[in-house]
Amino acid sequence: MPLHIENRFSVQLPADTDESNTTRQVHQACFSYVTPRIPSNPSWIHYSKDVAALIGITEEELQSDEYLNYLSGKILIQDTKPYAMAYAGHQFGNWAGQLGDGRAINLTEVVYENNYYTLQLKGAGSTPYSRRADGLAVLRSSIREHLCSEAMHYLGIPTTRSLSLILTGDEVLRDMLYDGHPALEKGAVVCRVAPSFIRFGSFELFASRNDVTNLKRLTDFTIKHHFPQIIGLGKQQYIEFFQTIASTTLEMIIHWQRVGFVHGVMNTDNMSIHGITIDYGPYGWLDDFNLNWTPNTTDREHGRYRYGNQPEIALWNLYQLANALYPLIDEAAPLEAVLNQYKADYDKQYNAMMQSKLGLLSAEDTDALLMEELVQTLQFEEIDMTLFFRNLSKINKTTTIDEALALIENAFYNSPRLLENTNQLWADWMASYLNRLQKETASNDNRTALMNSVNPKYVLRNYMAQLAIDAADKGDYSVLNELYELLQHPYDEQTNNEKWFAKRPDWARNKVGCSMLSCSS
Ligand code: AMP
């Protein structure tokens, strides 16, 4: 069946009048038309048939040369005119001015079963927003984006999706560690799918230029097509718009904290207005539970985007969005009220999330202390977050302290014996936890089921993605396929996959790609 093409963004919003593909500042426009670069020899690596089904493509169609050509940028889908979006942003806390899609090109919007989706190629060549870079993406970063988008989706976390991962047949020059040793790597293209790719930075661009006309056009468009539930008029609709973004953003952050996902580059240009995770660059997953960990080498010194700081940073980014929308509202108080609400809601939702991770179905006054002590105790030595929480569900009301400690022991990187000096801390915490469980009226089975639905058994640990990359680089996609299947059911017991329910192996502790990543993708 042909795709149902219906372009709203590029038809209803102002286009850059210059159609040349040269790096420039683009004014009074939401996007620039640009044609993807033609890859020399595209070949399939992987696709997601679930994402294809979302937009009405059958697996058979997807496997055709036609789609290999569309999704690699070799041939344009009929009746479409691709474009790169204009946006600005704050990067690492500083105003960065115009950024835009430097290596992303929107192919088209499609409608299927009354839902609209934008198809976007990442790594399909330069655009007017490429600045000094090449607009390309390498295999390693494309595998990471493809696998992680889908893993996040199956974890129940709002995210952009990834339809396809295609090798371009071209080579790309990258200095992976920024140490003056550039090397050629395989180039790849991912096709991302989302309701839209509008970001906080899309609004910041117009606000920074005092272009209130286009700020209003973009905001009105976004509300009309993406937030139809907003019924207020005038200023009220903009306040509701901001309120909705604040609450979906908060929900997303709570999910990230729940599973130990660290985005790595929470710049305002990487914040979707849909509250979905976007732009998988140097992201990472906590192996050992460490509030200060960040995967991003560029951010090692300041740790701005470290795990424990993500809720704060989301709020900081919302402040920037509030500033950008301010000209449409002309009043600070309602925006401030939303920002204050975020703080209150965060505490409430964080507590509820932690309650569920601990299997506490009722609420007791002492729970906040129990959770705080846990977060502190988890940090005294290296303890694997995923293993720890998953194993906790095996504890029940009749478990003794010694049995309970034995159940969590394999989460300790210093196992088999718990470290002497933290032994007592753990014995104390476990005693409080077991004591607390006595107050629960739910059956052990119910509690275990709840815990196993929020504490994943399998996540995309950094070393796992790296194993898939190393094999794929040699033309072997079996690990990638295996991980993709595994991560479609992250909460299930998968008896054949116990090997992935394990601590990060020692060889991966300091290996590039497994413990640290740069932005050079
Ligand atoms: P990021 O923080 O990685 O999402 O990217 C920040 C900005 O740099 C965005 O405007 C990107 O489009 C741009 N960018 C990143 N990598 C490239 C690349 N290889 N070529 C062109 N632009 C890029």
Ligand code: MG
């Ligand atoms: Mg980005």
